[in-house]
Amino acid sequence: xxxxxxxxxxxxxxxxxxxxxxxxxxxxxxxxxxxxxxxxxxxxxxxxxxxxxxxxxxxxxxxxxxxxxxxxxxxxxxxxxxxxxxxxxxxxxxxxxxxxxxxxxxxxxxxxxxxxxxxxxxxxxxxxxxxxxxxxxxxxxxxxxxxxxxxxxxxxxxxxxxxxxxxxxxxxxxxxxxxxxxxxxxxxxxxxxxx
Numbered sequence: 001x002x003x004x005x006x007x008x009x010x011x012x013x014x015x016x017x018x019x020x021x022x023x024x025x026x027x028x029x030x031x032x033x034x035x036x037x038x039x040x041x042x043x044x045x046x047x048x049x050x051x052x053x054x055x056x057x058x059x060x061x062x063x064x065x066x067x068x069x070x071x072x073x074x075x076x077x078x079x080x081x082x083x084x085x086x087x088x089x090x091x092x093x094x095x096x097x098x099x100x101x102x103x104x105x106x107x108x109x110x111x112x113x114x115x116x117x118x119x120x121x122x123x124x125x126x127x128x129x130x131x132x133x134x135x136x137x138x139x140x141x142x143x144x145x146x147x148x149x150x151x152x153x154x155x156x157x158x159x160x161x162x163x164x165x166x167x168x169x170x171x172x173x174x175x176x177x178x179x180x181x182x183x184x185x186x187x188x189x190x191x192x193x194x195x
Contacts, residue, residue: 005180009033010164014171016145020159024099024150025179028162034173042132042148044162045181046076047096049105049125054083054090056112056122063113064094066125071103072113094125098150099160132165142167 006025010017012032026045032038058064058078065072073096083089094110111122132147146167153159162179169175 004183005178008177008179010169010175010177012169012171012173012175014166014169016166017164017169018151018154019161019164019177019179020151020153020157021161021179022159023181024152024160025162025181027180028148029178030148030164030168031176032168032170032173033176034170038168039135040132040142040146040148040164040168041135042162044148044150045098047073047098047101048131049094049096049110049127050092051094051110051123051125052091053088053109054080054092054123055085055088057085057090058094058112058122063100064096064110064122065113066103066105066108066110068108069103069106071101071105073097073102073105074100090123094123099152 006021008019010019024045026043028042028044030040057080058075060076062075063072064075075094076097077095079092079095080090081092083091105125105127107126109124132142132149134142134146142165145165147165148168149163149165151161151163164175164177
């Protein structure tokens with residue numbers, strides 16, 4: 001599933017670390033190798049938005065827009081959990097491509113930008129979430145400083161990659177990192193950075 005993988009060895013700093021890869025991986029894993037006590041797995045290339053009151057089935061490539069925030073993003077997939085679109089009570093998840101996201105979605109209505117009746121609410125959403133799983137003595141969801149998120153570059157560098165949250169980047173700990181992306185364009189490499 002992931003033909004392009006890359007491994008990096010980093011030193012934790014106690015602060016967030018931007019790892020420039022030249023791409024945003026579909027999957028990332030960071031293991032505290034010093035203590036062997038924590039594994040963080042993230043999916044930084046996408047964001048998941050729960051929805052309710054859905055009245056339109058979205059397809060890959062559709063562009064959604066927040067009615068209040070004006071945020072936009074390209075749809076990767078929509079997963080129906082319950083209800084029907086015809087009944088206007090469909091509920092489930094909209095998965096968006098993080099690289100196409102502009103702005104910040106909030107709890108609001110969204111609509112498909114290509115609708116002939118633009119501005120018609122096609123679903124009600126709650127805030128989008130980039131998923132990271134924290135595995136130590138128990139498995140738990142992680143967000144914010146405890147997450148692995150997409151890094152879109154800075155004004156000094158256009159290189160894309162991931163940000164490893166400060167909670168994961170424990171000071172003076174050796175972090176074993178594996179990044180994977182499906183599709184062409186990344187040659188696997190093993191490298192040591194920040195040692």
